[in-house]
Amino acid sequence: MNAFVLGATGYVGRAVVEQLAAAGDGVVAHVRPDSPRLQQWQERFEGFGATTDASPFDRDVLRDRFAALQIDAVFALLGTTRERGGDYMAVDYGLTRVALDAALEQERPPRFIYLSSLGAGSPGRGAYLEARTRFEADLLASGLNGVIARPSFITGPGRDQVRVGERIAGAVTDVGLAPLAWIGLGGRRDRLRSIDNQQLAAGLIAVARQPGDGVSIHYADTLRPKG
Ligand SMILES: NC(=O)c1ccc[n+]([C@@H]2O[C@H](COP(=O)([O-])OP(=O)(O)OC[C@H]3O[C@@H](n4cnc5c(N)ncnc54)[C@H](OP(=O)(O)O)[C@@H]3O)[C@@H](O)[C@H]2O)c1
Structure with missing residues (x-):
């Protein structure tokens, strides 16, 4: 795989870069130019064996970079947060859409691996999910091959800032879900349980490697490594 990772500096992105490089794949870690x-x-990325790219979020620039680097997989893992006061439509949707447009202009379009969220895919659930639902619809309509990943909470060790709320919510959700297994709903529990960055990175890379036509949708149960 020759991968371009957007959101490489994030909790999930850095694990994807590290694991791809460790597996011997070509990996370009994108860091925002500012x-x-x-x-x-x-x-840090060079220490993993990856290269870094700080191109601006511009369709033509990314189009040329993807072509020059012969990118065959784009991992779109970026997103803002409420704490940052970010605009989900401008960042989560808008910047990812720029990368999709650049991918669509390739002679041999890359697979597009989009980290979305549980709850995306149906309208009317707030600005965060609205932006993700809109991008999912664009990707599904684009004709590209790829992946939509819809995990619930992404939490675990190694975050830059300890997101206490997220960790508590993840833990409460996991404990609250445990009884589902007792009544034969273990599959549902596994889909909703939290996942950490290393597990999610392994799952994203595994599904990115699977050949297939169109876009497949995955939840934590099919992304979490077995065993
Ligand atoms: N946390 C959860 O429980 C959860 C659950 C489901 C889905 N998700 C989604 O999964 C994605 C990745 O999660 P994560 O935990 O890895 O996120 P994260 O650690 O907050 O990383 C976010 C990434 O997006 C980049 N980014 C943020 N604002 C940007 C901007 N204005 N312009 C350019 N880049 C920007 C960051 O770059 P800098 O480092 O330069 O800021 C970073 O690379 C997010 O989109 C998130 O919404 C999260």
């Missing part, structure tokens, strides 16, 4: 930590990330 990142105050560009050099630190560059050093």
Whole structure:
């Protein structure tokens, strides 16, 4: 695989970069050009054996980068948060859409692996899910091959900021779901349970490697490594 990872500096993105590089895949870790930590990330990614790219979010620039790098898989893992005061439609939808447009212009379009969220795919559930639902619809209509991943909580060790609310919500959800297995609904529990970045990265990479036509939708149960 020759992968381009958007959102590489995030909790999930850095695990995807690390695991792809460790597996011997070509991996280009994208860092936003205005990142105050560009050099630190560059050093970290180079330590993994990946290269870093700080191209602006511009369709033509990314189109040319994907072509020059012969990218065959784009991992779109970026997103803002409420704490950052981010605009989900501008960032989560808008920047990912720029990458999709660049991918669509390739002679041999890459697979597009989109990290979405549980709850996306149906309208009317707030700005965050609205942006994700809109991008999912675009990807499904694009004709590209790819993956939509809809995990619930992504939580575990190794985050830059400890997101206490997220960890508590993840833990409460996991404990609350346990009885589902007692009544034969273990599959449903596994789909809704939280997942950490390393598990999710392994799952995203595994489904990215699966050949297939169109876009497949995955939840935590099919993304979490077995065993
Ligand atoms: N946390 C959860 O429980 C959960 C559940 C389901 C889905 N998701 C979604 O999964 C995705 C990845 O999660 P994560 O935990 O890895 O997120 P994260 O650690 O917050 O990382 C977010 C990534 O997006 C980039 N980003 C944020 N704002 C940006 C902007 N304005 N312009 C360019 N890049 C920007 C960040 O770059 P910088 O480092 O430069 O800021 C970083 O690379 C997110 O989109 C999130 O919404 C999260």
